[in-house]
Amino acid sequence: MRQYSGSSTVRRLCVALLGLGLLAASVTAQTSAKAKTGNVEQTLFKLEDDFARAVVRRDAGAIGRLVAPRWVYSDESGVMDRAAGIKAFTSGTDTVKEASNANMRAMVYSNSAIVIGILRLKGRGREGPFDRRYRYTDSWVLLDGRWQCVASQDYLMPK
Numbered sequence: 001m002r003q004y005s006g007s008s009t010v011r012r013l014c015v016a017l018l019g020l021g022l023l024a025a026s027v028t029a030q031t032s033a034k035a036k037t038g039n040v041e042q043t044l045f046k047l048e049d050d051f052a053r054a055v056v057r058r059d060a061g062a063i064g065r066l067v068a069p070r071w072v073y074s075d076e077s078g079v080m081d082r083a084a085g086i087k088a089f090t091s092g093t094d095t096v097k098e099a100s101n102a103n104m105r106a107m108v109y110s111n112s113a114i115v116i117g118i119l120r121l122k123g124r125g126r127e128g129p130f131d132r133r134y135r136y137t138d139s140w141v142l143l144d145g146r147w148q149c150v151a152s153q154d155y156l157m158p159k
Helices: 006-057 060-066 082-090
Strands: 067-075 078-080 095-109 112-125 128-143 146-156
Touching: 006 060, 006 082, 006 095, 006 112, 006 128, 006 146, 060 067, 060 082, 067 082, 078 082
Parallel strands: 067 146
Antiparallel strands: 067 078, 095 112, 112 128, 128 146
């Protein structure tokens, strides 16, 4: 009677197929994670642009919807709580006519993210027209099913 030696061949084939399946699952998971991160980045960039539009409109309600209840804002003048930060963007003698973001980058970590960029504001103040650029860092957290800014920091860039 002959011994069938195909069992080791079948075993090797099964191991090879299992390896290919695991590789395919890994590639699919990485692709899915990159797509998800890309979608989150686009969402965050849109929120940053919404913030800039709210500054032009002096829309405290819109800014209030973008920032978390314990949001803090800091700039060269110091650290402000939520109410003072919103007021800083929506009142005062400067009238912002245009606001735009540039060079935005997002670093996404599960349910939190950091966005850095440059905010350009054009308008008119006590001393006449202005065209200013601010480098900023915004920290975002997924709270109650939506992205909310929890901390913002910016500084006026030298000309």
